[in-house]
Amino acid sequence: MRNLVAGLVAAAATVLAAAPHTVLAQAARGAHPDFSGLYFPGGGRSQTPQQLPYTPAAKKLAMEYESHFTLDDDPGRFCIWPGMPRAVWGAPFTVEIQQRPQDVSIYWEGYGMYRKIYMADHNPPKPVLPSAMGLSVAHWEGDTLVVETSNLKAYPYMARMATSSDAHVTERLHLEERDVKGEKQKFLVNQLVLTDPKVYTEPIKITATLQSRPDLNLLEYTCTDTLWEDYLGQRGLKLPDLDALPSGTAK
């Protein structure tokens, strides 16, 4: 019997050693998958519907918006966070995820966005102010992290999948290994459902994918200085060019 147990342990160890990063290995250890790492959007197309299922009232607002706003009137030009759920399929910049037992933090280089997902079994905070990322609370279902997000502030930019403050987002995140040019690569797949009965007649389902890219780095992304410089330009003001100053001698 002892030999049998030892054999099983050895066999399990062999499996883990052969596939240390697989979901199988994590499950065998009784641990949850670790999403931590650097990623880049890609590896799969979003399934955003071409025609959004607007309610009649929202459709009217969308048509009014289209008749008054131009393509230049875009919130992205003014550094406004896309927020949830739009951040999920996000701009083409690095994303960093840091996972702890009590929470998952996500940093998007694009727009310098930041989001925290609190684990339901670690005393998550109560909602405070509605925000672009809302309040996200998650639990594990096997190897899938299920995240519920509400307390979002309205995002009334009809050209960019607008949402009201009644919007609710459910995400199911899991890791996958896929073959990319003959090599196994890690992907974080997010199957997202947006419900917003004030704006849409039915749930909107989107699948977004992040590809693990440990070779990338997270750059600073600031753009409000651009807005201020443009504003000063309209006023005929120019900021001093400190770099044009001659180097002084330190005393």
Place this chain on the structure above:
Amino acid sequence: MSTRVALILAACVLTTLPAAAHHSFAIYDMSQNIAFEGVVDVVKLRNPHMAMTLVETKPDGSKATIDFVEGAPANMIVRLGLKPDDIAPGKKIKAIGAPRRDNPTQFFLKAVILPDGQKFSVIN
């Protein structure tokens, strides 16, 4: 000549999504690739989009300022491998632009070509 388009190809795929890029490029006629050669005058390597002016010297000796009112975000530019010093004021470069549909004197900066032939394309 090396063309570093992989990241941008990913970006192009994403720009088909509602919030993927900063905004739609439909304000530009992206089917056009107008080539310019000149000296960088003003460059704003910034987010959410860079901007640059290029002074071109015409065969008759007169000068024209080409206004690239928009290009890729600064972060994307440097990820392609283009260094800030490569496009610093005073540097001679070639540039490919797509004109605005409502103002053909303003351009989106599609690509930069350095004197050594290196090409950095932000969109095909």
